[in-house]
Amino acid sequence: MASCPNCGANLNEDFGLVSCSSCGASLFIEMDGSVQSQKQDDYNDGTSLEIVSDAESFEQLGAHQSLDNINSDDVLVENFQLDEKSYEEPVEELYEVPAEEAVDEPVEELYEMPAEEPDFNLSDEESNIETEYIPVEVDPVLEPAAESSIDSTTEAAMQEVVEFGNSEISQASEGLYVYTLRIDGIDSNDVKSHLHSILSNSRLKLNASELISTIKSGHLTIRNLNPIKAYVIINEAKNLPIDIFWEQHDITS
Structure with missing residues (x-):
């Protein structure tokens, strides 16, 4: 029967991944009956070890903080405080004009209104223009030709058709x-x-x-x-x- 390599307790299983009932270690029983501890495999595998250069000390490694432990609210508050301080400077200081460069001219001179234009009187202009009569040739309007009246023969024929349509013979x-x-x-x-x-x-x-x-x-x-x-x-x-x-x-x- 296989036994736990950590505490020596007997294992009830013969093959596969099991847990020790005594120490709770995760174990794997091979086909040949040998027992491998998962903790030992992890240490032997070396994948969980971090390679540290000579320039880094233990304190430097300890100074790194995992991103999972950083509170996003703290970061936002800190950034907001920095931005708020950057805008505490008054606007007057940012756009302060030197005294020697101040403009002494009054506002009226800066925005001088254009001179009023004289009223344009159309009647005065018309009085100065000499009228000249230019004859215009107008084509005579051609009256539409009178419609030719229906002769008496056609009217008589139409009347016969009407009378025949209203007669008993046609019916x-x-x-x-x-x-x-x-x-x-x-x-x-x-x-x-x-x-x-x-x-x-x-x-x-x-x-x-x-x-x-x-x-x-x-x-x-x-x-x-x-x-x-x-x-x-x-x-x-x-x-x-x-x-x-x-x-x-x-x-x-």
């Missing part, structure tokens, strides 16, 4: 077909009067006077009639001494 409410009636043989005023009465029927919604005024050489043409209006005119005018012809048209053609 095909009476069917997809329209009729054109051509009435011949309107030779007397009596026939013309009866025909005016037929066209004045409120159900037809026609301008009878305008249609009668278009009669030429006894011929009258009425266009774009829906089947109902064409039937009413033909049925009421069949007893008159006239000839009626009709044509059917597709509004999509």
Whole structure:
């Protein structure tokens, strides 16, 4: 059984790092059973020893103080006291001006105000300047050309488009077909009067006077009639001494 090299007490372990139960030393038991003291290894290793030159004495070594033992507050207080003493010198002593170099001139002379400038009167200057009239050529303003008015033919065509859009034919409410009636043989005023009465029927919604005024050489043409209006005119005018012809048209053609 291995024993402690320091106190000779028996060790319970056979290998590894152990502590002596008697003296508390840290020991290491080798594989061959030999016991090494860690304290001895540290001394034998020599890493903890400090090499001191011949010029340094023991007192000099003792004068070195570890940084861990220095209180940072003491250092700051000491530095602050030194800085405070360095600024105790009054400002007057630092910036004292010799008596012989003192300026005797009054403040007003040091900061002499510039002389007042005379007021500049624009009216006086203008009175001394002779005005000269210089004619300026101005280009005549060209008036915009008047917009050309729409001729009567274009207005009539546009009116026809509007009327067709508002008519029953364009909406095909009476069917997809329209009729054109051509009435011949309107030779007397009596026939013309009866025909005016037929066209004045409120159900037809026609301008009878305008249609009668278009009669030429006894011929009258009425266009774009829906089947109902064409039937009413033909049925009421069949007893008159006239000839009626009709044509059917597709509004999509």
